[in-house]
Amino acid sequence: MSSYRAPLEDMSFLIEELLEVGEALGSLPAYAELGLGPDLTTALLDEAAKLAGDVLAPLRRVGDEQPASCQEGAVTLSPGYGEALQQLAAGGWMGIASDPEYGGQGLPELYATAACEMWNSANLAFGLAPMLSTGAALAIAAHGSESMKQLYLPRMHAGEWAGTMNLTESGAGSDLGVMKTRAVPEGDHYRIHGQKIFITWGDHDATPNIIHLVLAKLPDAPAGSRGISLFLVPKYLVNADGSLGERNDVYPVSTEHKLGIHGSPTCVMAFGDNEGAVGYLVGEENRGLACMFTMMNEARLKVGVQGLGAAEGAYQQAVAYARERVQGGVPIIEHPDVRRMLLTMKSLNEAMRAFVYTEAVTLDLAHRGPESERVQQQARIDLMIPIVKCWLTEVGQELASLGVQVHGGMGYVEETGAAQYLRDVRITSIYEGTNGIQAADLVGRKLARDQGGAMQVALEEVGITVAVLVQHSEPVLQAIGRDLGAALKGVQASTDSLLQALREAPPQALGVSFDYLMQCGYLLGGWHLARSALVAQARLEAGAENDFYHRKIATCSFYAEQILPRCAGHAGAVAALAGSLASYPAQWL
Numbered sequence: 289m290s291s292y293r294a295p296l297e298d299m300s301f302l303i304e305e306l307l308e309v310g311e312a313l314g315s316l317p318a319y320a321e322l323g324l325g326p327d328l329t330t331a332l333l334d335e336a337a338k339l340a341g342d343v344l345a346p347l348r349r350v351g352d353e354q355p356a357s358c359q360e361g362a363v364t365l366s367p368g369y370g371e372a373l374q375q376l377a378a379g380g381w382m383g384i385a386s387d388p389e390y391g392g393q394g395l396p397e398l399y400a401t402a403a404c405e406m407w408n409s410a411n412l413a414f415g416l417a418p419m420l421s422t423g424a425a426l427a428i429a430a431h432g433s434e435s436m437k438q439l440y441l442p443r444m445h446a447g448e449w450a451g452t453m454n455l456t457e458s459g460a461g462s463d464l465g466v467m468k469t470r471a472v473p474e475g476d477h478y479r480i481h482g483q484k485i486f487i488t489w490g491d492h493d494a495t496p497n498i499i500h501l502v503l504a505k506l507p508d509a510p511a512g513s514r515g516i517s518l519f520l521v522p523k524y525l526v527n528a529d530g531s532l533g534e535r536n537d538v539y540p541v542s543t544e545h546k547l548g549i550h551g552s553p554t555c556v557m558a559f560g561d562n563e564g565a566v567g568y569l570v571g572e573e574n575r576g577l578a579c580m581f582t583m584m585n586e587a588r589l590k591v592g593v594q595g596l597g598a599a600e601g602a603y604q605q606a607v608a609y610a611r612e613r614v615q616g617g618v619p620i621i622e623h624p625d626v627r628r629m630l631l632t633m634k635s636l637n638e639a640m641r642a643f644v645y646t647e648a649v650t651l652d653l654a655h656r657g658p659e660s661e662r663v664q665q666q667a668r669i670d671l672m673i674p675i676v677k678c679w680l681t682e683v684g685q686e687l688a689s690l691g692v693q694v695h696g697g698m699g700y701v702e703e704t705g706a707a708q709y710l711r712d713v714r715i716t717s718i719y720e721g722t723n724g725i726q727a728a729d730l731v732g733r734k735l736a737r738d739q740g741g742a743m744q745v746a747l748e749e750v751g752i753t754v755a756v757l758v759q760h761s762e763p764v765l766q767a768i769g770r771d772l773g774a775a776l777k778g779v780q781a782s783t784d785s786l787l788q789a790l791r792e793a794p795p796q797a798l799g800v801s802f803d804y805l806m807q808c809g810y811l812l813g814g815w816h817l818a819r820s821a822l823v824a825q826a827r828l829e830a831g832a833e834n835d836f837y838h839r840k841i842a843t844c845s846f847y848a849e850q851i852l853p854r855c856a857g858h859a860g861a862v863a864a865l866a867g868s869l870a871s872y873p874a875q876w877l
Contacts (some may be wrong), residue, residue: 292345292410294337299402302645304330304824313396318656340406348411353710361539363491366551369496373417377447383419391442400606401648404590412712413551415488417532419590424451424501431571450495454484454502471504479564480504482640490555491540496816498523503576510799518576519567537565538778541804548711585673591720592676595684596640602691603698603783609695629694633687635847639813640680642820647672659690671734672740674726681716688713727801740783743868748816750776764845768818771848775811778859789865799866807858814852817844
């Protein structure tokens with residue numbers, strides 16, 4: 289079983305050479321004094337890599353074999369997890385991209401995304417803890433009162449207190465409008481009564497307090513999702529000076545027994561079984577979903593990163609095994625089909641990484657870029673988020689499965705640890721909105737709301753890269769350009785077809801929305817990989833002597849030949865517009 293080591297060379301290349309963080313973000317007022325550039329990038333990535341490789345990765349199997357458990361209203365974490373969370377907090381990682389006014393580090397989301405990849409490659413079950421705390425803090429920062437932000441955010445950004453999000457109830461999964469949790473006004477606070485399920489890191493003793501964000505309905509709330517409000521419910525009540533008061537009426541009932549992420553305490557949480565849990569309104573009454581959706585882009589981007597993280601971990605273990613396992617007199621890495629699987633994993637990992645890091649910059653620009661450009665950048669990130677979340681998690685599952693396949697029979701037994709990547713990553717296509725919901729959002733909302741305007745802008749950018757590639761003097765780049773150009777034409781045709789279907793037969797458009805999303809994902813991943821190849825070629829032509837640049841071009845060439853043709857398959861499904869799907873009676877299933 290191999291150990292995880294962060295792919296620092298590729299990460300640094302993307303941040304400094306492809307995305308040019310100093311030029312792209314360094315001049316913005318929010319980042320002008322940070323000194324964005326190679327020195328900062330190297331220091332941050334190196335420190336995160338040490339924590340991921342030396343502390344978190346060894347706990348991956350520990351958490352899998354000794355899951356978190358719940359007894360008598362308290363959760364016991366897997367051995368080492370509490371101490372690791374405290375180390376993460378001590379390093380300042382919990383508030384890395386948060387507002388300095390409230391104790392955050394104030395760094396770009398791009399760096400937070402790179403760190404998130406490392407946490408999740410090393411230990412996906414652990415990586416959920418900082419992800420949930422960051423999301424809860426983001427919602428408070430956007431919608432909490434000033435006094436609430438001053439009281440809670442510095443402690444959450446420092447990792448002194450943890451955070452959770454409590455949305456789901458039994459019988460109310462993605463349809464939150466039917467939830468039963470209620471909130472009764474009582475002076476300057478509310479009493480919360482109800483039960484939530486699937487609450488990630490819902491309880492533990494790694495921090496002295498946990499700040500729960502809870503969706504609930506007021507007594508006179510409108511019906512459905514329009515009547516949901518958001519409440520801050522601390523595990524321990526907090527005094528005005530920030531000291532902890534008495535225990536609030538919120539307790540874990542049990543931990544879920546799951547397929548994977550065993551080290552993550554996924555809890556059933558009970559609010560108000562006794563006198564009622566004290567909660568404080570976040571934002572306006574009956575605007576709870578709007579408050580929660582403030583952090584959905586960031587959360588869904590990070591779930592996409594989880595797909596990448598698991599795939600990178602699976603790849604590292606698979607390639608190490610393939611170098612050691614001898615069959616037919618040679619290491620199996622020499623076998624053509626094993627090389628196909630490994631290069632499939634490598635090329636898709638690099639495409640996913642380039643894609644999600646690029647959109648992390650878009651997120652930064654949407655929040656902190658020039659005022660005149662923020663609307664356009666927000667439209668771009670809104671369009672890309674469902675693709676990032678869905679495509680990266682679907683591909684992450686495929687690559688984790690390939691990792692098992694490379695191991696052969698040894699991948700199917702638990703002792704190698706290869707199967708854990710597959711079990712852990714499987715949840716990522718389900719939570720934070722299932723991938724079917726992401727596809728419906730892409731087509732039914734994002735594509736429809738501007739008649740494909742934001743998508744057209746993105747496709748035009750791909751077209752610019754194609755033009756550069758096909759006119760290049762290097763034959764390998766010309767070939768990449770031709771393959772990327774063919775995939776681009778297919779996505780353009782699919783987009784036009786769906787826009788027409790949305791006007792004439794919306795159910796048929798939604799029936800092929802998943803195929804359209806995956807088609808877009810493969811194209812955009814290939815585009816960012818092609819951009820990387822162009823940068824690598826420019827470095828070589830400038831005299832750089834670095835094998836990395838040759839590998840980058842070769843990896844992109846494989847992707848263009850072997851992965852981009854998948855676009856055509858999805859295009860065929862989109863062209864059919866789900867005719868047979870729409871006409872197939874449900875009772876025949």
